[in-house]
Amino acid sequence: MAGVDGRGHRRDERPDAHAGPGGFPAAGSRTVRLSGNEAHTTSEQVKTIRGRLHRLNLAVLLPLLGTVGTLLLVADSETWWEAAVLALGVVVALTVLGHWVGEDISRVAIPGMIITAAVWPFGTLVSGSHTASFCLSIVGAIVVVHRPRHRGAAAFGLIAYVAAVGAARLLVSSSGTTDVLVNYVLLPTGSAVLTLAAIFVSKLFYDLVGELEQARGREAELAVTRERVRFASDLHDIQGHTLHVVKLKTALARKLVRRDAERAEEELGEIHLLVADTISQTKELAYAQRRLNLSAELENAKNLFEAAGILVRVNREADADPRRSEMLGQVLRETTTNILRHAQATRVRITLSDTGIVITNDGARGDSVPELSGLRTLKRRVADDGGELRVEQREGRFTTAAEFPAPAGGGNR
Incomplete structure (x- = not known):
C-alpha cells in the first residue's frame, strides 16, 4: 500500500489507448475481467466440434457399410425384384445411419424400423437371403440405443425378433436344420448383437465428448469466478485500506485545523497523495499491472x-x-x-x-x-x-x- 507521504512508492500512471474518463478502462476495453464469451466454449464452437465428428463418421461409415450392403445384395439376389427389395433395405439403413450421425433420427426411426423389419422376413421366407438382417441390425441398434428408457428390453426384443424370423426359415426350407439354424439364426443374431455393441460404444463416445465439453465449460466458468474473487479481494486491499486511513487522517486534520493549521495542511496534502496513489493502483489492477x-x-x-x-x-x-x-x-x-x-x-x-x-x-x-x-x-x-x-x-x-x-x-x- 502507498505510504501516507507517498515516499518511495508512487506509481506512474499508465493511460491506455482505450481508457475512459479519469484514465480507467472504457466500456468494451480489455481488462483482467473475462467475459463469458472469452471464458467458455461457445455454442457455435461446440457445434463446430460435433460437426467435424459427424462428418468424419459419415466419411468412414457410409462408404464402408454401403459397400458391404451392395456386395451382400449382389450375392443374395437372384431376380431384379428381390434385388429391389433388398436394395430398399440398404438405402433405408444408410439413411437412418446418416441421420444418427447427425443426431436427428426422430423423423426416420419408425419408418426405418418398419421397412427393415419387413425386409428380413422377405429375405428369410421369400428370397432365401440370410443376409437380409444386415439392414435391420443397423437400424434396430440405432433406435434401441437412442431410446431414453427400457433399452435392455428393446435390445432383447430386437434380438428375439431376428432369431424368431430366422427360425421361421425352417417352415419353408428343405435344407438341413443345422444349416438353417447357423445361417438364419446364429449368424444374423450374432450380427445384431455385435452391431448393438458397436452402436452403444459409439453413443458412449459421443456422450463422453459432450461431458468433456461441459466440463471444460464449467472449468472455464470456475476460472472466471476465481478471477473475479481475486479482483474483488485486491480491490478491497487497495481501497478498503485507503478509505480507513483517509478517515483517520481527515479526523486528525479537523482537530488540527484551528490549533495547527500548518500541520493540518500537511495532513490534507498526505491525504491527497494517498488518494492519487490509490487511483493509480486501481488502474494498474484493472490492467493487471499491479x-x-x-x-x-x-x-x-x-x-x-x-x-x-x-x-x-x-x-x-x-x-x-x-x-x-x-x-x-x-x-x-x-x-x-x-x-x-x-x-x-x-x-x-x-x-x-x-x-x-x-x-x-x-x-x-x-x-x-x-x-x-x-x-x-x-x-x-x-x-x-x-x-x-x-x-x-x-x-x-x-x-x-x-x-x-x-x-x-x-x-x-
Whole structure:
C-alpha cells in the first residue's frame, strides 16, 4: 500500500489507448475481467466440434457399410425384384445411419424400423437371403440405443425378433436344420448383437465428448469466478485500506485545523497523495499491472502505526524470498488495516524472515479469534501459493503469521 507521504512508492500512471474518463478502462476495453464469451466454449464452437465428428463418421461409415450392403445384395439376389427389395433395405439403413450421425433420427426411426423389419422376413421366407438382417441390425441398434428408457428390453426384443424370423426359415426350407439354424439364426443374431455393441460404444463416445465439453465449460466458468474473487479481494486491499486511513487522517486534520493549521495542511496534502496513489493502483489492477513492494509496505505500515500513535518495532532477520514478496506484502497490508480498524493497539511488532512474516499487536478485543473476511480470503490465497497463514489471539495479543517453505539452498540473501 502507498505510504501516507507517498515516499518511495508512487506509481506512474499508465493511460491506455482505450481508457475512459479519469484514465480507467472504457466500456468494451480489455481488462483482467473475462467475459463469458472469452471464458467458455461457445455454442457455435461446440457445434463446430460435433460437426467435424459427424462428418468424419459419415466419411468412414457410409462408404464402408454401403459397400458391404451392395456386395451382400449382389450375392443374395437372384431376380431384379428381390434385388429391389433388398436394395430398399440398404438405402433405408444408410439413411437412418446418416441421420444418427447427425443426431436427428426422430423423423426416420419408425419408418426405418418398419421397412427393415419387413425386409428380413422377405429375405428369410421369400428370397432365401440370410443376409437380409444386415439392414435391420443397423437400424434396430440405432433406435434401441437412442431410446431414453427400457433399452435392455428393446435390445432383447430386437434380438428375439431376428432369431424368431430366422427360425421361421425352417417352415419353408428343405435344407438341413443345422444349416438353417447357423445361417438364419446364429449368424444374423450374432450380427445384431455385435452391431448393438458397436452402436452403444459409439453413443458412449459421443456422450463422453459432450461431458468433456461441459466440463471444460464449467472449468472455464470456475476460472472466471476465481478471477473475479481475486479482483474483488485486491480491490478491497487497495481501497478498503485507503478509505480507513483517509478517515483517520481527515479526523486528525479537523482537530488540527484551528490549533495547527500548518500541520493540518500537511495532513490534507498526505491525504491527497494517498488518494492519487490509490487511483493509480486501481488502474494498474484493472490492467493487471499491479505489483506490491514488500519494503514499501513495511515503511508504509510503520508510518501508519506511528501516525495512529502506535509504537511499532520492525525486525528484519533476513530478506524475504523474492517469489513470496508480493504475497507477504498483501498479508502485511491486510493485517495493518485490521489492526487500525479492529484493535485498540498500542504496540506492534513485525518480524520478517526468509520464510515469512509475523505481525503481533496488543489491544485485541475478546478472547477468541474474530471472523475477518479479508484474512479468511487471504488464507486461501496463501495456501494456493504453497504457504500457511495462521492467526492466534491470546491474552489480548493478536498474531498473524504467514510462512512458506524455506527457499532452495537455504541461507540468507
